[in-house]
Amino acid sequence: MNLSKQDALYGRDISKFQRKALQVPDAQALIMDHVLEGLTETVMLEQSDGRILASDISAPHPYPAFRRSGMDGYAILSSDTDCCRNGETVWLKVIDNIPCGTVSKQVITSGKASRIMTGAQVPEGADAVVMLEMTETRTEEDAEWIGIKKVVDRDKNITPIGLELQEGEVIIKRGTRIGPGEISVLATFGVHEVVVMRKPVVGVFSTGTELLDIRAPLEPGKIRNSNTHMLASQIREAGAEPVIMDAIPDDIMLARQKVEEALEVYDLVVTTGGVSVGDYDIMGDLVRNGSMQMLFNKVTMRPGSVTTAAVQNEKLLFALSGNPGACYVGFLLFIRPALRKMLGMKDVYLREWCVELGSDYHRVNNFTRYVRGRLEVIDGRMVALPALLDESSVMITIKDSSCLIVIPPELKGAAAGQKVNVLLLPGAFS
Numbered sequence: 448m449n450l451s452k453q454d455a456l457y458g459r460d461i462s463k464f465q466r467k468a469l470q471v472p473d474a475q476a477l478i479m480d481h482v483l484e485g486l487t488e489t490v491m492l493e494q495s496d497g498r499i500l501a502s503d504i505s506a507p508h509p510y511p512a513f514r515r516s517g518m519d520g521y522a523i524l525s526s527d528t529d530c531c532r533n534g535e536t537v538w539l540k541v542i543d544n545i546p547c548g549t550v551s552k553q554v555i556t557s558g559k560a561s562r563i564m565t566g567a568q569v570p571e572g573a574d575a576v577v578m579l580e581m582t583e584t585r586t587e588e589d590a591e592w593i594g595i596k597k598v599v600d601r602d603k604n605i606t607p608i609g610l611e612l613q614e615g616e617v618i619i620k621r622g623t624r625i626g627p628g629e630i631s632v633l634a635t636f637g638v639h640e641v642v643v644m645r646k647p648v649v650g651v652f653s654t655g656t657e658l659l660d661i662r663a664p665l666e667p668g669k670i671r672n673s674n675t676h677m678l679a680s681q682i683r684e685a686g687a688e689p690v691i692m693d694a695i696p697d698d699i700m701l702a703r704q705k706v707e708e709a710l711e712v713y714d715l716v717v718t719t720g721g722v723s724v725g726d727y728d729i730m731g732d733l734v735r736n737g738s739m740q741m742l743f744n745k746v747t748m749r750p751g752s753v754t755t756a757a758v759q760n761e762k763l764l765f766a767l768s769g770n771p772g773a774c775y776v777g778f779l780l781f782i783r784p785a786l787r788k789m790l791g792m793k794d795v796y797l798r799e800w801c802v803e804l805g806s807d808y809h810r811v812n813n814f815t816r817y818v819r820g821r822l823e824v825i826d827g828r829m830v831a832l833p834a835l836l837d838e839s840s841v842m843i844t845i846k847d848s849s850c851l852i853v854i855p856p857e858l859k860g861a862a863a864g865q866k867v868n869v870l871l872l873p874g875a876f877s
Contacts, residue, residue, distance in 0.1 A: 471780060509609030520562075536596050546567060575603040652709070713762075783797075803828055
């Protein structure tokens with residue numbers, strides 16, 4: 448019996464299965480056209496770790512703000528050591544001792560020197576610091592003297608004003624994720640409040656009568672609802688805040704109600720499950736009901752070809768496959784970039800490298816395959832090793848992967864040693 452006769456026999460509407468497949472870049476571009484940059488908020492510096500900077504920050508003053516000693520030693524006039532070229536020892540009278548955090552009132556003139564600590568402000572008149580180890584000392588008439596036997600160049604061991612940053616120079620650009628280095632710089636310049644992008648709040652839920660809560664005992668024919676927890680982790684990595692809602696059974700009216708409620712409350716909504724071409728294509732039916740604009744419901748990719756995106760009242764809804772592998776990849780290719788754009792980040796897509804394939808990959812398909820894989824350095828070469836289990840329904844290899852190996856259909860598979868493009872997974876080298 449052919450498909451149309453079967454559908455007629457069981458009373459199924461096959462028109463809903465007609466999907467126009469988009470190429471991945473086209474689907475991504477379509478999404479980006481509907482992404483709105485989010486709002487900002489001000490947080491204390493100690494609360495800014497991991498947040499996304501909302502505007503450029505410029506240096507309010509040069510750094511260092513004063514001439515700084517790079518050594519423990521003596522601040523001197525370099526010209527006093529010119530006689531050392533002839534093998535002579537020059538003796539200089541020590542007139543001050545300068546610890547860090549103090550400013551000397553003594554001016555260094557010819558024949559004078561001041562003891563100085565690393566990081567302390569170099570006194571007026573001095574144009575060099577001689578290392579402690581290059582001097583000898585003596586006491587004469589209750590005064591300390593230092594002897595120098597080698598020529599000391601002008602500016603030796605002095606960090607000049609503005610060596611690292613000049614006043615007005617941009618120190619951190621908007622869209623930067625704030626980490627230890629950024630916090631150190633901001634604290635150095637006294638930036639104690641930071642304007643950051645507000646985290647988008649993402650509503651997440653799964654559909655499927657077969658789903659159990661993760662705390663529930665296993666039942667025949669049932670599976671635990673792992674996808675929402677995986678998605679929540681991915682959402683946090685992207686810089687947003689997930690809200691996991693209860694899974695809903697295969698009920699189109701209930702699904703519509705939950706989606707409508709979620710779109711009212713959250714900045715973006717993600718569902719998993721109910722987008723196949725089976726009898727319970729719940730999310731597919733929902734986005735085709737005319738109340739929202741469907742962007743696409745099929746993409747030329749494996750896994751996750753039935754990934755669906757729609758927009759309503761300027762808010763995006765993503766319906767991902769219930770298969771964990773497809774759900775995982777669909778988030779990385781479409782939802783993560785959307786969230787990063789909402790956060791004002793410039794590099795929204797996964798980084799792409801060209802590497803060597805470590806083993807044969809024989810599977811052939813009319814759609815581009817995004818194969819989970821592991822990056823390794825072998826004999827000095829970066830090599831991508833495809834996962835042995837890469838089916839859409841397989842979840843165990845997600846945790847062992849550091850890249851997605853891109854196998855376009857024209858390759859008809861790929862042989863070991865062949866150059867392939869890979870997409871680096873978040874945290875691939877952490």
